[in-house]
Amino acid sequence: MRIKIFQLHKRASQEYIHIQDRYAISSTDNVFAIADGTTQSFKSEIWAKMLVDDFVKNPIFNINFYFENSKKLAESFTNLEFEYNTNFAIASLEKKKQQNGGTATFLGIKFIDNNKFNFLSCGDSCLFVFEDKQVTSYPFKNLDELDANQSFLNTSKLLTEIENEITFNTNEISFNSKSTIVIATDAFSRLLFKNPSVLNAIYNLNDFESFKIVIEDLWNTNKLEEDDISIILIEPIEETKIIEILPPKDFSFPKIEEKEFIPFTKSSQTFLEVENMEQINRMLEHLIHENKFIKNKLKLTHALLYSVLLLLVLNFAVLFYVLKKAKVDEDANVEKIEKIVSKSRTDKNK
Amino acid sequence: MNDLRNFTISSTNPCLVLFLIDQSGSMNERFGNASHNKAKEVANAINELLYEVGLRCYSGNDIKNRFEIGIIGYGKDGYVKSGWEGALTGKWVVSIKNVFDYPLGIEDDKPTWITPAAGGSTPMKSAFENARKLTDDWISWGNHRECHPPIIINITDGVATDGGSNFKDLINEVNELKRLGTNYGPVNILNIHLSDRVGDRVLFPNEMSNSYDLFSKLLFDMSTTLNENMVRLATQRGYNIVQNSKGYIYNGNAVDLINFLNIGTPQ
Numbered sequence: 339m340r341i342k343i344f345q346l347h348k349r350a351s352q353e354y355i356h357i358q359d360r361y362a363i364s365s366t367d368n369v370f371a372i373a374d375g376t377t378q379s380f381k382s383e384i385w386a387k388m389l390v391d392d393f394v395k396n397p398i399f400n401i402n403f404y405f406e407n408s409k410k411l412a413e414s415f416t417n418l419e420f421e422y423n424t425n426f427a428i429a430s431l432e433k434k435k436q437q438n439g440g441t442a443t444f445l446g447i448k449f450i451d452n453n454k455f456n457f458l459s460c461g462d463s464c465l466f467v468f469e470d471k472q473v474t475s476y477p478f479k480n481l482d483e484l485d486a487n488q489s490f491l492n493t494s495k496l497l498t499e500i501e502n503e504i505t506f507n508t509n510e511i512s513f514n515s516k517s518t519i520v521i522a523t524d525a526f527s528r529l530l531f532k533n534p535s536v537l538n539a540i541y542n543l544n545d546f547e548s549f550k551i552v553i554e555d556l557w558n559t560n561k562l563e564e565d566d567i568s569i570i571l572i573e574p575i576e577e578t579k580i581i582e583i584l585p586p587k588d589f590s591f592p593k594i595e596e597k598e599f600i601p602f603t604k605s606s607q608t609f610l611e612v613e614n615m616e617q618i619n620r621m622l623e624h625l626i627h628e629n630k631f632i633k634n635k636l637k638l639t640h641a642l643l644y645s646v647l648l649l650l651v652l653n654f655a656v657l658f659y660v661l662k663k664a665k666v667d668e669d670a671n672v673e674k675i676e677k678i679v680s681k682s683r684t685d686k687n688k
Numbered sequence: 689m690n691d692l693r694n695f696t697i698s699s700t701n702p703c704l705v706l707f708l709i710d711q712s713g714s715m716n717e718r719f720g721n722a723s724h725n726k727a728k729e730v731a732n733a734i735n736e737l738l739y740e741v742g743l744r745c746y747s748g749n750d751i752k753n754r755f756e757i758g759i760i761g762y763g764k765d766g767y768v769k770s771g772w773e774g775a776l777t778g779k780w781v782v783s784i785k786n787v788f789d790y791p792l793g794i795e796d797d798k799p800t801w802i803t804p805a806a807g808g809s810t811p812m813k814s815a816f817e818n819a820r821k822l823t824d825d826w827i828s829w830g831n832h833r834e835c836h837p838p839i840i841i842n843i844t845d846g847v848a849t850d851g852g853s854n855f856k857d858l859i860n861e862v863n864e865l866k867r868l869g870t871n872y873g874p875v876n877i878l879n880i881h882l883s884d885r886v887g888d889r890v891l892f893p894n895e896m897s898n899s900y901d902l903f904s905k906l907l908f909d910m911s912t913t914l915n916e917n918m919v920r921l922a923t924q925r926g927y928n929i930v931q932n933s934k935g936y937i938y939n940g941n942a943v944d945l946i947n948f949l950n951i952g953t954p955q
Contacts, residue, residue, distance in 0.1 A: 348698075378744055378746070427788045428746070432746070485920075488924070560690060594700055599829050602825045602828070
């Protein structure tokens with residue numbers, strides 16, 4: 339078999355280590371598996387890896403057995419220990435996410451002989467068989483069926499729900515020696531449904547740089563969703579050749595520069611006007627308050643001043659009265675003395 | 689116009705969610721059958737929504753800046769101003785990562801950012817005017833024309849005091865706002881109507897019965913129709929949403945709205 343594996347992480351993840359898709363192959367047993375860990379679930383890349391690694395060791399196509407086996411894996415995942423963030427707000431998100439469990443879609447195939455293989459899937463990862471100019475897809479026949487998919491493997495649901503609440507798809511599929519079998523996670527599957535000829539652009543690629551250019555062009559032109567990309571191409575020829583086209587260790591997408599949005603001048607002024615109005619109003623209120631205080635203080639000062647003046651006037655009046663009275667008394671006394679002196683002189687002369 | 693079906697809200701193409709929150713004196717009234725007042729209900733609704741947005745943005749041990757959040761408070765002391773508190777006071781728009789970096793407190797093991805506020809008039813028209821200017825600026829910033837159309841969520845309990853005769857000024861302002869949009873469509877305006885009336889929660893109706901008052905109908909008319917992609921996602925996720933459903937909610941909150949958006953891979 340000639341096997342080509344392509345993977346590229348979404349640009350927002352920057353580095354390949356953050357890809358949440360996982361794949362595993364067993365070239366000796368001709369078993370292939372991909373799993374797409376969902377972006378929003380808890381440690382989904384770990385759960386996705388557990389699913390693919392287990393499948394290539396132990397491929398199961400009986401739905402009941404697969405469900406029971408997945409439950410055991412879900413238990414192992416739940417028992418893993420994780421460290422929470424030191425920020426309590428982020429830690430609260432992690433705890434909530436952990437309660438909801440890890441989520442992934444899964445698709446696995448095993449070749450039985452030269453013209454048949456079995457597949458089992460759960461979720462929106464897809465399988466395509468290209469034969470001459472015909473394309474057959476599994477488990478979804480078209481894009482609408484894929485979009486309507488509600489199924490996935492969630493660790494919490496596996497441990498609490500009964501089997502028939504999770505939809506598994508399984509089938510035995512025939513192919514011919516000229517077929518190309520493609521398994522892919524949802525973003526590239528969507529593109530294949532819309533435009534199957536896009537496979538021609540991928541088929542002959544043999545290096546990561548060329549693959550990256552093709553994918554980036556599809557992302558930039560909005561033909562392909564900006565998501566992790568995983569594709570496995572299998573050609574049933576006698577020669578065994580495995581080509582892994584993956585990002586090299588030193589590769590990373592440039593860090594997205596995040597600039598804080600600041601409203602432009604026009605708006606800022608408007609907002610400032612509102613804020614300034616508020617400030618002006620507060621200042622006015624403050625001034626009015628101060629004015630009242632000063633007025634009251636002034637009134638009190640006036641009252642005190644008038645009181646002092648009044649007291650002074652009263653003092654002067656009393657002083658004037660006392661002095662005048664004293665003068666009258668003095669005059670009267672002088673007159674009395676004079677009369678006494680005069681009388682004593684008269685008496686003496688007599 | 690680009691197709692929203694092919695669009696995923698991401699840190700490279702974030703979405704603006706702008707809350708307009710009524711903080712007028714009437715928000716002190718009791719909310720329906722609840723023991724708390726409407727102001728508390730608003731604070732709860734926003735805190736819950738921010739938490740839900742955080743959940744959708746947490747990925748790979750980090751919060752991705754998939755959303756930028758603005759809060760405009762109107763009515764408190766008669767003014768229109770930023771509704772952020774604590775370390776975020778005075779900011780107009782904050783990335784969801786920064787929102788989680790600066791929570792105000794904790795309630796029931798969940799972070800909070802907004803506290804209840806009530807007092808003053810209801811300058812709703814001025815709030816929408818500020819929302820229009822802020823949204824216009826946001827759309828013109830960087831690559832934001834290539835982003836999901838902004839979502840404006842007005843949470844109120846009653847009549848605008850600056851709406852003009854027959855609320856014409858308010859309606860004109862909202863219509864101006866509705867003209868704004870990105871390459872993926874026009875802005876989405878949602879109105880959450882809180883009432884002291886005891887009644888059933890109404891989520892995204894496509895028509896209003898006559899039993900509702902004039903202002904309920906006005907808020908219904910002011911709300912935009914949910915776009916085709918929102919209806920598609922809502923239906924897929926089990927909501928009973930029909931075509932022409934409007935972004936009007938009576939006595940409910942907008943947490944469900946998050947399920948109508950394509951954010952990363954749905955769980």
